[in-house]
Amino acid sequence: MLEISGLCVNYAGTEAVVDCRMSVGASSAVALLGPNGAGKTSTLKAISGLVEFKGTIEFDGVSVHKMTPEKIARTGLVHVPEGRRLFGSLSVHENLQIGQTSRNGRTGGYSIDDVYDLLPALRPIAKRAGWALSGGEQQMVAIGRGLVAAPRLLLLDEPSLGLAPIVVKSVFAALKEVSERTPILLVEQNAVAAIELCQRGYVLVDGRVAMQGTSEELGSREALIDSYLGQSSLAEVERRAP
Numbered sequence: 001m002l003e004i005s006g007l008c009v010n011y012a013g014t015e016a017v018v019d020c021r022m023s024v025g026a027s028s029a030v031a032l033l034g035p036n037g038a039g040k041t042s043t044l045k046a047i048s049g050l051v052e053f054k055g056t057i058e059f060d061g062v063s064v065h066k067m068t069p070e071k072i073a074r075t076g077l078v079h080v081p082e083g084r085r086l087f088g089s090l091s092v093h094e095n096l097q098i099g100q101t102s103r104n105g106r107t108g109g110y111s112i113d114d115v116y117d118l119l120p121a122l123r124p125i126a127k128r129a130g131w132a133l134s135g136g137e138q139q140m141v142a143i144g145r146g147l148v149a150a151p152r153l154l155l156l157d158e159p160s161l162g163l164a165p166i167v168v169k170s171v172f173a174a175l176k177e178v179s180e181r182t183p184i185l186l187v188e189q190n191a192v193a194a195i196e197l198c199q200r201g202y203v204l205v206d207g208r209v210a211m212q213g214t215s216e217e218l219g220s221r222e223a224l225i226d227s228y229l230g231q232s233s234l235a236e237v238e239r240r241a242p
């Protein structure tokens with residue numbers, strides 16, 4: 001479904017992503033792991049057309065290279081960015097309604113009611129303004145807004161960032177359900193949660209794929225530590241993959 005090869009992203013001299021090859025199958029959840037600055041967000045941005053890149057990115061056999069971000073989104077590649085970006089003056093419900101406008105005629109996705117069923121914490125705060133939401137609530141709305149756009153592939157950038165463990169648990173339980181219908185490419189620093197959700201994954205270190213494999217293979221702590229080492233301290237890895 002998503003095929004990436006030879007991907008390079010540069011920012012005025014900084015090589016953020018270097019010659020990466022990755023793929024996401026039609027019915028799978030794939031994790032993209034790695035330490036700060038590894039190039040995870042840059043990879044997602046390249047897929048969504050938000051940064052220039054070299055190499056090939058094909059979605060359903062079609063190159064996204066010269067497409068605008070709007071056109072890429074219309075094909076069903078739905079990106080839930082780092083930092084959530086809700087409309088602060090709009091309510092939870094209105095933010096979800098805005099998400100529906102990106103459906104571009106696709107049917108069979110999630111209705112707003114489906115989102116409330118999946119993330120029940122949102123129902124009682126449906127009328128609350130975006131600016132008044134907690135971080136966890138914002139994250140849930142951002143995911144909900146992605147879902148109502150009827151994604152054919154959902155790109156999620158660090159959905160667990162800054163959330164309390166209990167909220168992470170409920171967000172990941174919802175994502176588990178989502179992953180049964182919708183392919184996901186999940187960027188995460190929470191390797192444990194990501195590996196539980198996904199069947200396969202890649203570890204990026206300094207812009208390069210340092211390791212890839214099934215979740216079982218990546219779940220071996222030694223292997224994860226090996227792949228992070230050289231660039232990050234052992235303590236850093238221990239903190240991330242306890």
Ligand SMILES: Nc1ncnc2c1ncn2[C@@H]1O[C@H](COP(=O)(O)OP(=O)(O)OP(=O)(O)O)[C@@H](O)[C@H]1O
Pocket residue numbers: 011012014015016034035036037038039040041042043189
């Ligand atoms: N707009 C930009 N201009 C210049 N350099 C950038 C820009 N965006 C990212 N970078 C650099 O590119 C590298 C990769 O950044 P990226 O945001 O892709 O990493 P990441 O893996 O998502 O990290 P994190 O886990 O901290 O979100 C970093 O060295 C970063 O400083």
Ligand SMILES: [Mg+2]
Pocket residue numbers: 040041042082
């Ligand atoms: Mg990032």
